[in-house]
Amino acid sequence: MELTDRNAQWRDELRYSMSNKERTEIARVKMNELDGEYRSHNSEEVNQGLTKEQALLEAKRCLDCPNPGCMTGCPVGINIPSFIKNIERGEFLNAAKVLKMTSALPAVCGRVCPQEKQCESQCIHLKMKKPAVAIGYLERFAADYERESGNISLPELAPKNGIKVAVVGSGPAGLSFAGDMAKKGYDVTVFEALHEIGGVLKYGIPEFRLPNSIVDVEINNLEKMGVKFMKDTIVGKTLSFDDIKAQGFKGMFVASGAGLPNFMNIEGENLIGVMSSNEYLTRVNLMGAAKDEFDTPVLKGKRVAVIGGGNTSMDSVRTAKRLGADLAMIVYRRSEDEMPARKEEVKHAKEEGVEFRTLHNPIKYIGDEKGRVKQMLLQKMELGEPDEKGRRRPVAIPGATELVDVDTVIVSIGVSPNPLIPRSIDGLEVSQKGTIVVGDNMQSTIPMIFAGGDIVRGGATVILAMGDGRKAAAEMDSYLKNS
């Protein structure tokens, strides 16, 4: 195909239009961002994207390697050099087309993927001690350009084959699977438990990092490709697995996500004002609780502690700041180096005035006479020997504790798989942790059921979930064609 052919004439010409030395001497682009103080009081998107000029220049940095390492780092296998070279030659809409060949949600991935750990971590520039090409920024640029141009292209669809497949859950894994199966000609229906399509992209990731309107455009594209969405429908509850079979579905992909929030089981954790990040973010993001015209309430704490150091913790603490917290604080038991959150999120949080209390761990919450949390007791920690993952283990320093005044505590220490599906389908093998057991081909112990995303992984990233969806689509396709 012309757009992705490295030997196409336009691509050869482009490659030789500039020397590699010249390309590597260009400095990596900086993302345009809103001012930290300004943005900490509103829900406007923090990252403003690249201008055309910035994108054109950044695209020149890509050396168009014959064996591109970046692609090996992409869970959905985007043809990265091809989309970047289309940007370099000014064919932004074609760049978007290349993205959509393998990704159902490029505007989302361009915003929330940890590129520094994936595609960009394999970039040739790193071997030359230069910063990687800003693949994520360019991906976002191409997807945004297409959307804003109004010329949104649909990927090519195979002729309809009339085979019905069901998807459980409309988060990144489910949407990615649905997009690929629609491309392959299947009749796809996505069942969603909530009243909004998008899963964690809607209830979890805040507006200032991923605007809902962006997610909706990607969902509309899937609808245009023929994907049907059923809201308010819980497979295993509203419709049983037998109902699904009776309705003629030949395959089912379970992508119901990691619902159940983890708590630490420490004293006072059920006090009023202590809640999971899922609850806090769902109230604000899905239910509109911060806005007057919506009925759902949320506690607008003045002294807010968020327990944990992941991306969800950063989303929660930055949300607290936006809801008017005077003190918004991350409490994390290891040091900043071990934090699982993206560096960019940590940087953004700091710019917005978030405090970091690293090497601290809550051991108890204390309530007032009304049962509301008023203080937390923190244990000071130090780093000990590395654990099995190589991260240095946090160890309590005997006797070193500190009492801190708080009125809201958001517990953000991870999630467990949602138990609804595993509990409701007989014969489905589930691990001790509650994840659905699948083989390398994403197939469960019930042949027509495939699964992916957090219900299999137990808590990962948007892009890994999307990669699972893509893989499951390919595998289910071959299963259905051979059975």
Added chain:
Amino acid sequence: MYKIINKEQFSENVFRIDVEAPLIAKARKAGHFVIIRIDENGERIPLTIAGSDLEKGTITLVVQRIGVSSNKLCALKAGDYIADVVGPLGKATHIEKFGTVVCACGGVGTAPMLPIAEAMKKAGNKVIAVLAARTKDLVILEDEVRKVSDEVIIMTDDGSYGTKGLVTNGVESIINREKVDLCVTIGPAIMMKFVSLLTKKYEVPTVASLNTIMVDGTGMCGACRVSVGGETKFVCVDGPEFDAHQVDFDGMMSRMGAYREQEQAAFAKYKESING
């Protein structure tokens, strides 16, 4: 969108609403609940299912007007639509032949008890229902409960109907006269707490159906968590029914007041908006 097919007023603040939701009507069992969202700006609230009509494809909800959402819901008429109804959620009631089952209900708790009493009766139990309310007008669904019970005892706080006294007086009178194998209780948290204390004294196994705050209702947020036997449980996926003797009712009641200030402010604003 889910259409309201029928609406009936039981008492000053209690309404019966039949909503078209054929899939839920078919799938639901005694003890299940739904989450509804009244309109695009509404909150998600849990309501226990009081019954269903398979032919019409409807489920029955019984709602007491208290705050903004319940008032908004009760202001809707037959023919109006509710934005979202999702379910059936929670675990169904464990039904088997226990022997003699006492169903202790307070106020609107009678509504979700109705299908449980019916199922218990069908399983061969002797069902004795205690319907308690502040005053005669607040006793609801009496005829329906009578149809599925061997005996119905009415208790009112003011003695305007049945026997004067609390639900616990009714339950205790039964325990004193015959062997009770199981007590099921649904009503305000404080009422369930006292039923539980009473039956614990007499060592009568007791199940309570909890009505905590929820957001998604599918195990995602943990707003509904409650301590049962010293362990944190999620009412939406682990319940809503639990061994009443293990439930920390005081903790639960405290958590139910988590948003009281916001709720009161919102209600004042709502009243102002409808009074123009």
